[in-house]
Amino acid sequence: MLKLRLKRCGRKQRAVYRIVAIDARSRREGRDLRKVGLYDPINNKTHLNVPAILNFIERGAQPTRTVYDILKKAGVFKDTRIPFVGTLV
Template identity: 75%
Template sequence: MVKLRLKRCGRKQRAIYRIVAIDVRSRRDGRALCKVGLYDPINNQTSLNLPAIFHFIEKGAEPTRTVYNILKKAKIFQELSGFFFNPNPLFLSTNKEAISNATMKISWRVRSWLRMNAGGMLNTCKLDGKWCFQWRMNRAEAYYFFI
């Protein structure tokens, strides 16, 4: 399983963190699959590679709580603003108000289906060159809703 987490760089008393996609079994400073961003807590600067982040999240990578807060502060999940995110992000809340607010752009059939099946996992992905929601109930079923 792949996680998006922080990897410490810099010198003593001057920490800088890389945001990396890395296997969960690796050490904190182990070999990363891909560098997807940089976070400097002292100067409060963040640089992110958004296509790489969306690619890894689409493939099932989970950000750690700290990385998730960095991404949320950078408004990465702005297109999904009506959804409630847990510390393990991209799992949909069963709160009916959050579901109805976030699905205003989606047709009434999809809204009624979401109300009946409040569970599962929601990702964003690109399908045929357009951004869409991917709703996954299990590994076999996947539904795509265009934004």
């Protein structure tokens, strides 16, 4: 199963995260299939490749809770009805 999740980059205390499509069994810094976005929590900036993200979601990729919240805040789901399908713990 494919997941859309965060991959940590940057240096100590200055983390920047890439949003990547990756196999669910891979580790956090494992080999990704494609980079589809960038999230900078320090500067509160987000860069997304929306067509690629929607393409992966249509093919069955599941975003993690954090990625889902980032995408929802960016307005990716405003035209489509894609609910979060995961465990809410």
